[in-house]
Amino acid sequence: MYYIGIDIGGTNLKAGLVNERYEITATKKTPLQFESMEQMGEILARMAIELSEENGVPRDQVASVGMGFPGPVDDKQGVVIKTVNIPIRSMPVAEMFHRHWDVPVRLGNDADCAALGEFYHYENKDIESLILVTLGTGIGTGIILNGKIHTGVNGCAGEGGHTVIVYGGEPCSCGRRGCWERYASANALIRQTIAAMDSHKDSAMWGLTGGDLSRVDGRTAFEAMRKGDAAARAVVDQYLEYLACGLANVVNIFQPEVIALGGGVSHERDEDLLAPLQSMVLEMCFGREADRHTKLVKAKLGNDAGIIGAALLGIQ
Amino acid sequence: MYYIGIDIGGTNLKAGLVNERYEITATKKTPLQFESMEQMGEILARMAIELSEENGVPRDQVASVGMGFPGPVDDKQGVVIKTVNIPIRSMPVAEMFHRHWDVPVRLGNDADCAALGEFYHYENKDIESLILVTLGTGIGTGIILNGKIHTGVNGCAGEGGHTVIVYGGEPCSCGRRGCWERYASANALIRQTIAAMDSHKDSAMWGLTGGDLSRVDGRTAFEAMRKGDAAARAVVDQYLEYLACGLANVVNIFQPEVIALGGGVSHERDEDLLAPLQSMVLEMCFGREADRHTKLVKAKLGNDAGIIGAALLGIQ
Numbered sequence: 001m002y003y004i005g006i007d008i009g010g011t012n013l014k015a016g017l018v019n020e021r022y023e024i025t026a027t028k029k030t031p032l033q034f035e036s037m038e039q040m041g042e043i044l045a046r047m048a049i050e051l052s053e054e055n056g057v058p059r060d061q062v063a064s065v066g067m068g069f070p071g072p073v074d075d076k077q078g079v080v081i082k083t084v085n086i087p088i089r090s091m092p093v094a095e096m097f098h099r100h101w102d103v104p105v106r107l108g109n110d111a112d113c114a115a116l117g118e119f120y121h122y123e124n125k126d127i128e129s130l131i132l133v134t135l136g137t138g139i140g141t142g143i144i145l146n147g148k149i150h151t152g153v154n155g156c157a158g159e160g161g162h163t164v165i166v167y168g169g170e171p172c173s174c175g176r177r178g179c180w181e182r183y184a185s186a187n188a189l190i191r192q193t194i195a196a197m198d199s200h201k202d203s204a205m206w207g208l209t210g211g212d213l214s215r216v217d218g219r220t221a222f223e224a225m226r227k228g229d230a231a232a233r234a235v236v237d238q239y240l241e242y243l244a245c246g247l248a249n250v251v252n253i254f255q256p257e258v259i260a261l262g263g264g265v266s267h268e269r270d271e272d273l274l275a276p277l278q279s280m281v282l283e284m285c286f287g288r289e290a291d292r293h294t295k296l297v298k299a300k301l302g303n304d305a306g307i308i309g310a311a312l313l314g315i316q
Numbered sequence: 317m318y319y320i321g322i323d324i325g326g327t328n329l330k331a332g333l334v335n336e337r338y339e340i341t342a343t344k345k346t347p348l349q350f351e352s353m354e355q356m357g358e359i360l361a362r363m364a365i366e367l368s369e370e371n372g373v374p375r376d377q378v379a380s381v382g383m384g385f386p387g388p389v390d391d392k393q394g395v396v397i398k399t400v401n402i403p404i405r406s407m408p409v410a411e412m413f414h415r416h417w418d419v420p421v422r423l424g425n426d427a428d429c430a431a432l433g434e435f436y437h438y439e440n441k442d443i444e445s446l447i448l449v450t451l452g453t454g455i456g457t458g459i460i461l462n463g464k465i466h467t468g469v470n471g472c473a474g475e476g477g478h479t480v481i482v483y484g485g486e487p488c489s490c491g492r493r494g495c496w497e498r499y500a501s502a503n504a505l506i507r508q509t510i511a512a513m514d515s516h517k518d519s520a521m522w523g524l525t526g527g528d529l530s531r532v533d534g535r536t537a538f539e540a541m542r543k544g545d546a547a548a549r550a551v552v553d554q555y556l557e558y559l560a561c562g563l564a565n566v567v568n569i570f571q572p573e574v575i576a577l578g579g580g581v582s583h584e585r586d587e588d589l590l591a592p593l594q595s596m597v598l599e600m601c602f603g604r605e606a607d608r609h610t611k612l613v614k615a616k617l618g619n620d621a622g623i624i625g626a627a628l629l630g631i632q
Contacts, residue, residue: 072603081606129469141569145461152571153445153610156603163565166483167494167558176564176600178483242483248492249479253457253569255468284492287388287472290397294469 001063004048005311007110008032008069010085013043015051016307022120024304026055037088041096049101064104064314067093068113068306072155075107075313081155106313112149112158113309115142117301118260120312129256132299133160133247135189135218135263138173139181141250148316161185165245180249183242186218186265192235193221200231218265222272236272244277248284251294255287262299274298318373320364320381321627323426324348326401329359331367332623338436340620342371353404357412365417380420380630383409384429384622388471391423391629397471422629428465428474429625431458433617434576436628445572448615449476449563451505451534451579454489455497457566464632477501481561496565499558502534502581508551509537516547534581538588552588560593564600567610571603578615590614 002025007014013032016024028051034040048065052058071083078094094105108116115132122130128147134140141160143150151157161181162174169178182188193216197205204224209215221239224232247259266273278296282288301308318341322331329348332340344367350356364381368374387399394410410421424432431448438446444463450456457476459466466473477497478490485494498504509532513521520540525531537555540548563575582589594612598604617624 072606143569145466146464148462150461150570152603153573154571154603154606154608156606157569157571159568159602162568162602163479164481164561167481167485167499167561169483174602183483245480245483252475252478253459253473254466255470255473257469286475286478286490287468287470290388290470290472292470 002052002057002061003063003311003314004051004065005113005307005309005313006044006047006065006067007113007306007310008067008083008086009110010070013047014307015047016304016311017051017055017057018308018311022117022308022312024307026051027307028054032086037091038096040088040091041093042100044093045097045100048103059101059103062103064106065097065101066106066108066113066310066313068108068110068310070110072151073107073109074155075151078105078107080107104314106316108149108310108313109142109151109155109158110306111140111142112151113142113313114140114262114299114301114305115144115260115309116149116312116316117305117309118262118299119144119147120315121300121308122258122260127257129254130258130260131160131250131254131256132260132262133250134299135184135186135243135261135265137185137187139185139246143254145254145256160246160250163246163249165242165249180242180246184239184246186263188242189218189221189235189239189265190216192239193232196221196231196235203231204229205232219268222268225272240273240276240280244280244284247277247281247296251281251285256294258295258297260297260299262302262305266298317379318368318377319379319627319630320367321429321623321625321629322360322363322381322383323429323622323626324383324385324399324402326386329363330623331363332620332627333367333371333373334624334627338433338624338628340623342367343623344370348402353407354412356404356407357409358416360409361413361416364419375417375419378419380422381413381417382422382424382429382626382629384424384426384626386426388467389423389425390471391467394421394423396423420630422632424465424626424629425458425467425471425474426622427456427458428467429458429629430456430578430615430617430621431460431576431625432465432628432632433621433625434578434615435460435463436631437616437624438574438576443573445570446574446576447476447566447570447572448576448578449566450615451500451502451559451577451581453501453503455501455562459570461570461572476562476566479562479565481558481565496558496562500555500562502579504558505534505537505551505555505581506532508555509548512537512547512551519547520545521548535584538584541588556589556592556596560596560600563593563597563612567597567601572610574611574613576613576615578621582614
C-alpha cells in the first residue's frame with residue numbers, strides 16, 4: 001500500500017507518494033492558485049489522482065491521503081479551521097475531496113505533520129513521545145505523545161513558541177509580550193545579530209555580510225564566532241541561553257523521550273549548538289539525576305518532513 | 317468492586333475505600349513512621365488489609381490498591397524513584413506490598429493522582445484532557461491526556477511550576493531563576509503581600525494581621541482589597557497577571573479541555589479570582605477565536621483528591 005501526503009504551503013502544493021517504509025517514492029509540485037474553496041478541494045483531489053496515476057499506482061493501492069495545512073484543523077470533522085497566509089476559513093476539505101475520490105482523507109497542522117514524520121523516522125522507532133521544535137520565523141512545537149499528535153480541544157495546541165519566558169518582554173505578533181519565539185527563533189537570532197553589529201562596528205560579522213545588514217542570517221553570528229569574534233560569541237551565548245530556557249520548560253512539562261530540533265539554525269555544527277544545548281538543558285531540568293532523560297537531537301527529514309508527516313496521518 | 321487509595325504524605329498516611337462511583341466510603345489515617353523501606357511496604361499493606369476488613373469488604377472485592385507518593389514513580393516496575401521529605405529512594409513498593417497481599421498495586425505521583433481524581437469527577441465526565449494546577453507552597457501541574465496521566469520518560473513530567481516565565485528572575489529551589497511558582501504559588505502571594513505591607517505601613521493589610529507579618533496568608537491581600545485597600549488591590553492585580561501568564565502558557569501548549577485550579581488560593585471568591593483569570597487567559601491565548609476553548613474551573617475534591625486519585629490509578 002501507499003500513502004499520499006500533501007504539504008499545503010503559502011506558495012506551493014507539494015504532494016508525495018509514501019511507501020510502507022515511510023519513504024517518498026515520487027513527488028509532484030504545483031503553485032497554489034485557486035478562486036474558491038470549492039476549487040481548492042478539486043485541485044487537491046486532482047493532484048493526488050495524478051500523482052498515483054503518473055506513477056503507476058492503482059487507486060486501490062492508496063490507503064489514504066493526508067494533508068498538512070498551516071493552521072488549526074479538525075481532523076475528525078474533516079475541516080480546516082483557518083490558515084495563515086491562505087484565505088481558507090472553515091473549509092470542509094474532506095467532503096470536497098470526496099466528490100472526486102472516495103479515499104480516506106486525514107488532515108493535520110503542518111508543524112504537527114513534520115513532528116509525526118520525525119517520530120516515525122526516529123532511529124529504531126521504539127519511542128512513544130517526540131516534540132519537534134522548529135526554529136524559523138517563529139518557533140513551532142509539534143507534539144507527539146503515545147504515538148499520536150496532540151492537537152488539543154480546538155486544534156490549536158503545540159504553540160510552545162508563544163509561551164512567555166520574559167515576563168513583560170518584547171511584544172509578540174500573538175498579542176503577548178516576551179514569547180519564547182521573540183528570543184530564540186531564527187528571526188530572533190537575526191535581530192540579535194544586527195543589534196550586536198550596530199554596537200560593535202569592528203566585529204567580524206560586518207566582513208561576513210559585506211557591510212550589508214540585509215545579508216545577516218542565522219549563520220552570521222556562528223561563523224564570526226568561529227573566527228574568534230567576541231561580539232559574535234556573546235550573541236551566540238545569549239541566544240543559546242534563551243533557546244535552552246524554553247527547551248528546559250518543555251522538558252519540565254513533558255519529559256518527552258525525544259526533542260528534535262529543526263529549522264535552518266539546527267544545521268549549525270554540533271559542537272556550537274547541539275552539544276552546549278544538551279548540557280545546558282540537562283542542568284536546568286527536573287529529573288536530571290534520573291536514569292532516563294529527554295534526548296535532544298537534530299531533526300532528520302528537513303523539507304520532506306511535511307509530505308511524509310502528512311502521509312503518515314493515514315497510518316496513525 | 318472497591319478500589320483502595322493511599323495518599324502518602326510527609327506526616328501521615330491516609331487510606332480510603334473508593335466505590336465504583338468514585339466515592340470514598342471509608343477512610344483510615346496513621347502517622348508516617350518507619351525504620352526501613354521494607355517496613356514501609358509492610359505498613360502500607362497492613363493499612364490496606366485493615367481498611368477492607370474493618371469495613372466488611374472481603375479482600376476479593378478489592379480490585380486494586382493505588383498509592384500516591386510525593387515524587388516520581390515508575391508504575392510499570394512498581395518502584396518509587398524518590399520522594400520529597402521522606403527518605404525513600406528506588407523503593408520496590410509493589411514487590412514489598414505483594415509479600416503481604418497479592419492484589420494489583422498501582423503507583424502514582426500525588427499531584428498526578430489529584431489530577432486524576434478531578435478528571436473522573438468533572439461534571440458529566442465527557443472530557444479527555446484536564447490539567448490540575450495546584451497553588452500551594454509551589455505550583456503543581458498534574459496532566460491528564462486521553463484519560464491517562466502523562467508521566468514522561470522518567471516519571472518527572474508535569475513540573476509546570478518550574479517553567480521560567482521571568483527570564484533571569486528570582487532564584488528557585490530547582491536551581492533555575494524566574495520559575496512560575498516563584499511568582500504565582502500561594503507562597504509567592506504571601507511574599508508579595510509582605511513586601512507590599514513593608515512599603516505601605518498604612519495598608520488595611522496590617523489591621524487584618526494584627527500587625528504580625530507571620531500571620532499573613534494567601535487570603536490577606538484579597539480580604540484587604542475587598543475593604544477597598546489600594547495596596548492590596550495592586551498585590552492581587554499583579555498576582556493574577558503572573559498566574560494568568562503561566563496559565564496561558566499551559567493553554568498554548570496543550571489546549572486542554574479543562575484546567576482546574578486547586579490549592580487554598582483557589583477558594584477565593586469567583587469574582588475576585590476565577591472570573592478575572594478566565595478573561596485574562598482567554599485574551600492571551602492562541603485559538604481565542606476558535607469555537608472551543610479550555611475551560612478554567614475550580615478543583616472540586618480538595619483534600620480527598622489524593623485518596624480518590626490514588627484509588628483511580630487502578631481503574632485507568
